[in-house]
Amino acid sequence: MKITITGTGYVGIVTGVCLAEIGHTVTCYDIDKTRIKKLQDRIMPIFEPGLEEMVINNSERLSFISDYKEAYRDSEVVFICVGTPEKKDGSANLKYVYDAVQQVVECVKSDCTIVIKSTVPVGTGDNLDRVINQKNDTKRFEIVNNPEFLSQGTAINDTMNASRIVLGVNSAKAERILRNVYDGFRQKYVVTDRRSAEMIKYASNDFLALKISYINEIANLCDFIGANVEDVALGMGYDPRIGNRFLKAGIGYGGSCFPKDTKALHWLANFNDCELKTIKAAIDVNENQKIKLIKKARKYYDSFRGLTVAILGLTFKPGTDDLREAPSLQNIPILLEDGARVKVFDPIGMDNFKKIYPSEIEYCNCIEETLEDADICFILTEWPEIVTMDVSKFPFYMRNPIVLDGRNCFSLEAVEGKNFIYESIGRRVVGQSTQIKESILKSEKAG
Numbered sequence: 001m002k003i004t005i006t007g008t009g010y011v012g013i014v015t016g017v018c019l020a021e022i023g024h025t026v027t028c029y030d031i032d033k034t035r036i037k038k039l040q041d042r043i044m045p046i047f048e049p050g051l052e053e054m055v056i057n058n059s060e061r062l063s064f065i066s067d068y069k070e071a072y073r074d075s076e077v078v079f080i081c082v083g084t085p086e087k088k089d090g091s092a093n094l095k096y097v098y099d100a101v102q103q104v105v106e107c108v109k110s111d112c113t114i115v116i117k118s119t120v121p122v123g124t125g126d127n128l129d130r131v132i133n134q135k136n137d138t139k140r141f142e143i144v145n146n147p148e149f150l151s152q153g154t155a156i157n158d159t160m161n162a163s164r165i166v167l168g169v170n171s172a173k174a175e176r177i178l179r180n181v182y183d184g185f186r187q188k189y190v191v192t193d194r195r196s197a198e199m200i201k202y203a204s205n206d207f208l209a210l211k212i213s214y215i216n217e218i219a220n221l222c223d224f225i226g227a228n229v230e231d232v233a234l235g236m237g238y239d240p241r242i243g244n245r246f247l248k249a250g251i252g253y254g255g256s257c258f259p260k261d262t263k264a265l266h267w268l269a270n271f272n273d274c275e276l277k278t279i280k281a282a283i284d285v286n287e288n289q290k291i292k293l294i295k296k297a298r299k300y301y302d303s304f305r306g307l308t309v310a311i312l313g314l315t316f317k318p319g320t321d322d323l324r325e326a327p328s329l330q331n332i333p334i335l336l337e338d339g340a341r342v343k344v345f346d347p348i349g350m351d352n353f354k355k356i357y358p359s360e361i362e363y364c365n366c367i368e369e370t371l372e373d374a375d376i377c378f379i380l381t382e383w384p385e386i387v388t389m390d391v392s393k394f395p396f397y398m399r400n401p402i403v404l405d406g407r408n409c410f411s412l413e414a415v416e417g418k419n420f421i422y423e424s425i426g427r428r429v430v431g432q433s434t435q436i437k438e439s440i441l442k443s444e445k446a447g
């Protein structure tokens with residue numbers, strides 16, 4: 001089957017390589033010529049574990065081109081994997097989807113199945129179907145909604161062994177074609193109409209966002225009442241009705257999906273004179289949570305002016321170079337505006353961060369260099385390098401060893417008695433704060 005993938009971002013490139021892996025001939029097209037050139041040279045434009053090897057192993061069946069006419073001419077199935085970013089009002093921007101579909105319709109020689117993998121508002125598939133098929137009597141287009149559920153960092157496995165493949169189809173023919181495409185995956189199908197498939201994607205993402213915001217609120221209360229959120233989550237998670245995933249308290253969700261998908265569904269509900277109070281609450285809680293460490297830091301310092309702040313982790317989660325909606329992008333501007341000297345380390349995300357902050361902050365080669373002379377440290381991403389570090393490095397390298405951990409990277413036992421203040425999310429504070437405060441005052445006097 002001749003398949004074209006439109007958009008070679010996190011979803012497109014992973015979908016393309018996985019379909020090639022099960023034997024399809026796949027052409028990947030992107031409007032970004034630099035991205036395509038990189039892929040032709042086997043340089044991955046994104047960081048995703050296992051991706052490069054799989055692209056190389058499937059070279060025979062996988063091509064990357066930047067000419068859309070050539071990309072679409074002979075396609076039988078086109079997967080639309082372009083971005084659907086948030087507009088200013090919170091709704092989803094469908095410009096990229098419509099532009100891409102328009103090009104397919106213009107260029108493909110004969111009947112074609114267009115599969116919308118991008119996350120799109122309910123009704124988009126029906127709308128595309130109407131607009132396209134009314135105008136065309138020579139070619140017939142099947143429009144399918146096939147939402148994607150992969151997580152960055154585990155995207156290949158999530159695709160090859162998906163928990164379910166949702167097919168939003170309005171004809172038996174479209175269902176047959178998609179089952180043929182996915183034949184090699186042997187997975188569970190949920191076959192439904194297009195509108196329900198579109199809704200499944202938003203309802204799933206928003207439920208996970210809600211679960212995260214829920215445990216974060218519980219964690220905030222734990223801070224006040226002296227309970228330990230990790231024990232609370234453990235006790236909750238054993239209940240199969242609740243489950244233990246997405247119950248890790250922290251400084252909020254980020255990434256390319258949860259923030260925009262909660263806002264888009266909320267917008268869609270409002271547009272239909274409906275209010276999704278739970279989703280609104282999840283959005284509000286998350287906004288506050290992202291600057292939780294700044295609030296904690298203010299207990300120690302009224303202002304960050306003249307202080308050296310060490311930041312460990314920049315990406316929205318480990319295993320990816322993606323910075324979209326990462327808490328680092330909320331916290332670092334506040335620190336800079338306040339006059340702090342900001343030193344950062346991230347194992348993968350620094351090149352992307354340099355595109356946003358080329359010179360205002362100091363990029364360090366390792367954790368030790370970042371901590372050197374710092375007055376406070378914020379941990380924003382739970383990279384393995386950070387989770388497994390020797391915690392005695394904090395008091396050894398820092399001028400004032402105050403560590404605010406937004407991802408609960410260390411057990412309280414591991415940091416106990418190590419001569420630094422350790423504050424995390426929803427767990428008690430460890431460390432002799434009065435002793436350290438005195439040392440801060442002393443160093444301020446000396447400075």
Ligand SMILES: NC(=O)c1ccc[n+]([C@@H]2O[C@H](COP(=O)([O-])OP(=O)(O)OC[C@H]3O[C@@H](n4cnc5c(N)ncnc54)[C@H](O)[C@@H]3O)[C@@H](O)[C@H]2O)c1
Pocket residue numbers: 006007008009010011012029030031032035081082083084096099100117118119120148149150151152256257
């Ligand atoms: N990233 C994820 O983890 C994830 C998971 C599930 C679903 N989704 C959804 O999938 C969609 C894609 O997400 P992503 O993170 O891969 O996006 P991305 O921004 O990483 O990639 C989108 C790509 O599409 C290209 N593009 C834009 N317009 C084009 C056009 N007309 N023709 C060809 N290429 C075009 C861009 O140049 C870019 O390379 C979004 O709707 C997102 O919500 C993403």
